Amino acid sequence: MAPQDRLTATFTRADRVAPTPLRSIPQLRVDGLSVSYGPHEVVTNVSFELGRGESLALIGESGSGKSTIARAVLRLLPSGGHATGRVAFDGQEVLGISERGFRPLRGRAIGFVPQDPANSLNPVRTIGAQAQEAAALLDEPDKAIRKQLILETFAQVGLDTPLRVYDSYPHQLSGGMLQRVLIGLAILPRPALLVADEPTSALDVTIQKRILDLLTRLQHDLKISLLLITHDLAIAAERADSLVVLKDGVIQEAGRTASVFSSPASAYAKKLRADVPALNPDRYAALRDTGFRSLKTGQAPKIEVSAVTKTFTVDGKALTAVDDLSFSVPAGTTHALVGESGSGKTTTVRLLLGLEGPDTGSISVAGEQITGRSPEALRTVWRHLQLVYQNPFTSLDPTWTIERLVREPLDRFKIGTRKERDERVREALANVGLGEHLLSRKPGALSGGQRQRVAIARSLVLKPDVIVLDEPTSALDVSVQAGIVEVLLSLQATLGLTYVFVSHDLALVRQLAHTVSVMHRGRIVEHGTVADIFDNPQQPYTRSLLASIPSGGNDVAHMRTRAFG
Incomplete structure (x- = not known):
């Protein structure tokens, strides 16, 4: 039997797809899901259904609960997380079963594509070595056949040189190739449900389109149900049959994509669309x-x-x-x-x-x-020429206060008296919409948008003529990004x-x-x-x-x- 025939024969979905009378049972049903960390509830009474072979997008800003819901479905909540409610996969309640009982589903029946391939793949092991771990879910004892199945899956997800990818280390591949590797490893066991958590957030627009097209094609070819996590309403509108809009762990709006996208009813969904x-x-x-x-x-x-x-x-x-x-x-x-x-x-x-x-x-x-x-x-x-980096979390010293970070350029160039420097620091923060109450805080205590505003204030404090902005909003949600763009254009108009x-x-x-x-x-x-x-x-x-x-x-x-x- 040829490897590709074995792949089809071994992983036929007949044993997992419900009989015809049960086709009305959704692939995934979430009822009254709440997630807490200690006394703090981060997801509250969330309910939705994902039909077989359909796609549903969870959308919202950082902190809205999207990834927490996905991890609750996958039973991957971090230590201290506690989920209540009901999660049914293929008609089977999975939230209340033991880890041992759920483990056969994770990876095999429910696949997961994480957000950041750079952090999801081991940098000191080859792609092939890590792929063999995923192939262990295939119950195929022959390592050579497992390798052939891996190479065929890599080709299926659009990797033109599967063998080179197999033998490479993660740092030798581009971001788009690494994301395809993760998708390939997730679909290798032919799951019924694929959970994709912001699968294109760090990719170029053309690579993003290729990855999204790939997910759409795989969803069709393999009859996979897709749960897509994204903060981008435009992506969700293009790629999902249904939308669930979240804010602070609470559903603001839900329904078929065409309805939510064209005529959002909630103020929050309208704001997301405007951003x-x-x-x-x-x-x-x-x-x-x-x-x-x-x-x-x-x-x-x-x-x-x-x-x-x-x-x-x-x-x-x-x-x-x-x-x-x-x-x-x-x-x-x-x-x-x-x-x-x-x-x-x-x-x-x-x-x-x-x-x-x-x-x-x-x-x-x-x-x-x-x-x-x-x-x-x-x-x-x-x-007179300043730079705002892509990622403020890595460009700002985490041990310094905001006051020291913004003030440092003035100290290095020995500009003004101490009082004048204090005034310029406060002026720079005010210019980017931040208050003096943040002066004593450190970057870790701020949101992503606040950190980027601090980085802009730091570049402004010398009153430069030119600012180079290197992907200054690529790590931010669209709503936070909109605020940064407005700040930049307002400063340009006034200064x-x-x-x-x-x-x-x-x-x-x-x-x-x-x-x-x-x-x-x-x-x-x-x-x-x-x-x-x-x-x-x-x-x-x-x-x-x-x-x-x-x-x-x-x-x-x-x-x-x-x-x-």
């Missing part, structure tokens, strides 16, 4: 007008990048990270650099900041040359700041930026105003990026309708 960039491209048009006026009046360039090339040597081979790069940014405007991972965005940022020197070409900021300067000479430039905005989120770029450079393999393939690029893209690569933006439209819904009949 999705793809659905509201002109939300900040009035705030951006100041920058557009600067663009139209021909303001002098604050940043000029001319014919810059940068090559690195990797494993003895020359790799051109940036190739003949040229663009300029007028004062008081926002210029976006967009493209997939590996397009050269990060290298461009490092060159702008003087952290790397170009092989050829020149870079100037506010008329001062960056190229060729010593670190000491760059200090005067850095005072005349110039931004370089690096992002893979094209919908957010449309809301925030005035001009755009589309990068691909180190080169700019298209450049122009936001309207030019988004409304009339000239290059196939740009069109593919724009086509990948989730919009909550009907294309994927129609695809699901065709697939499921």
Whole structure:
């Protein structure tokens, strides 16, 4: 028997799919689920049903209870977590059974795709070694056959070189490939239910679309029920048959996707919809007008990048990270650099900041040359050129207070008296909407949105002319992201700041930026105003990026309708 035939024969779903008279029994039914940690209840009286072969999305901000519900279903709540209510899988009550009784279901009948593959895979073991652990659920004693089944599953999830992936370590694969590995390991035993917890949150928009398309196709091909956890209403609207909207562990709204998405009844669902960039491209048009006026009046360039090339040597081979790069940014405007991972965005940022020197070409900021300067000479430039990192949790010292973090640049540049520095710290916090009561706190005591506002305040305290924003909202929920965007545009309108905005989120770029450079393999393939690029893209690569933006439209819904009949 060929391995692929064995896969089909061994894992036929006939033994798990209910007989015809019981087809009305939902694949998953949750009744009155509540979850507590000690006296603190984080999920309250949640109920929903997921039909066989259908998809349901749990949506809401961080802390809304989405992942807690998923972990309660999977019986993976951390120590101290206590769940009450009823969870029935395939008609069988599973919340009250013993761990020993539930273990045969986890992995085999109920698969799980976690959010972050970097933290879910062991970095010191090969993908193949970890895949063999998942293949142990197959009850196939022959290791060679198990390996063949793993390779076939890797091919099924779109990994073009399954054997290379099998022999690789996690750090040797891209984020998109690692996410496909996790999906492959989850579907290897052919589960009836797949729980996917934010499976695309850290991926480029094109890779995100491929992963979501993959999940939709697998759901159809394998007749899997899909429980999707996401904070993005546009993704949920495209990919799910039903939605459950959560806030603070309580259901705000639930129903079929078309109804909830087109006519949300709850104030919270309406807010979520308003905060999705793809659905509201002109939300900040009035705030951006100041920058557009600067663009139209021909303001002098604050940043000029001319014919810059940068090559690195990797494993003895020359790799051109940036190739003949040229663009300029007028004062008081926002210029976006967009493209997939590996397009050269990060290298461009490092060159702008003087952290790397170009092989050829020149870079100037506010008329001062960056190229060729010593670190000491760059200090005067850095005072007027600041950076906001992608992840504030790792860029802010967790042992320092907020006051010390924001104040440090003033201390290093010896600006003003102690009293003047105190005043500037409070002014910077006020500019980003934070109060003085946070001064004595440490980053760990703040929310993700508050930490990012602190990072922005830290960059503002020197009163720079230019701020480089490196994926400043990629780790944030859409609602928190909306608040950060409003802060940035308000500051630009009042202080005349110039931004370089690096992002893979094209919908957010449309809301925030005035001009755009589309990068691909180190080169700019298209450049122009936001309207030019988004409304009339000239290059196939740009069109593919724009086509990948989730919009909550009907294309994927129609695809699901065709697939499921």
